[in-house]
Amino acid sequence: MSSNCLFCKIAAGDIPAEKLYEDDDMLAFRDIAPQAPVHFLVIPKKHIQDPAAISAEDEALMGKMMRVGSQVAGENGITDFRLVFNNGADAGQTVFHIHMHVLGGRSLSWPPG
Ligand code: AMP
Numbered sequence: 001m002s003s004n005c006l007f008c009k010i011a012a013g014d015i016p017a018e019k020l021y022e023d024d025d026m027l028a029f030r031d032i033a034p035q036a037p038v039h040f041l042v043i044p045k046k047h048i049q050d051p052a053a054i055s056a057e058d059e060a061l062m063g064k065m066m067r068v069g070s071q072v073a074g075e076n077g078i079t080d081f082r083l084v085f086n087n088g089a090d091a092g093q094t095v096f097h098i099h100m101h102v103l104g105g106r107s108l109s110w111p112p113g
Contacts, residue, residue, distance in 0.1 A: 002047040007097035011045040021072045026064060028072045028102075037105030038078050042069040048098040051087045069102045078104035084112075 001008045009015040010029065017029035020040055031039040042065045048054060054062055066083065073081045081104030086093040 002097070005047055005097050006095055007041075007043050007099060008045075008047050011043060020076065021068055025061060026068055028068060031101070036103040036108070038073065038076050038081070039101065039103050040069075040072065040076075042072070042100045042102065043097060049096050050093060050098055051085050053098070065100050069100050073102050073104060080104055082108050 001012060006015065010017045011027050017027075019027060019029045021028035021042075025045050026042065027045060028040050028042045031041055044058075044061050044065065046058070046061065048058060069083055070081075073079075081102055084101040084103065085098070086101075
């Protein structure tokens with residue numbers, strides 16, 4: 001746990017979130033500012049700053065994020081969805097605890113702006 005990290009605090013239960021899935025090492029919760037009818041985040045409870053900071057020992061955890069995100073998408077009624085990781089401020093990252101956005105429930109344009 002990183003002491004000043006918003007998502008570590010959500011993972012620890014110190015800040016409330018609308019949880020969709022939780023187990024020992026992972027959490028999915030609704031984004032507070034949804035950009036699509038279904039928009040939630042999947043985070044590992046372990047503090048990893050961003051995709052660039054993923055180490056070899058985290059590979060299974062990262063694969064699990066994709067499986068859990070896709071599974072929770074299905075449980076929330078969407079079969080077509082986008083999985084997004086932002087790495088760094090210029091890419092749109094605002095919270096520096098790795099998270100995967102899951103977006104769906106409307107038609108999504110490509111490429112992103
Ligand atoms: P990013 O811009 O990729 O770093 O994404 C961070 C996301 O976290 C944004 O979509 C925010 O709306 C979302 N967010 C920030 N604070 C909270 C919170 N307390 N609960 C849920 N989502 C949050």
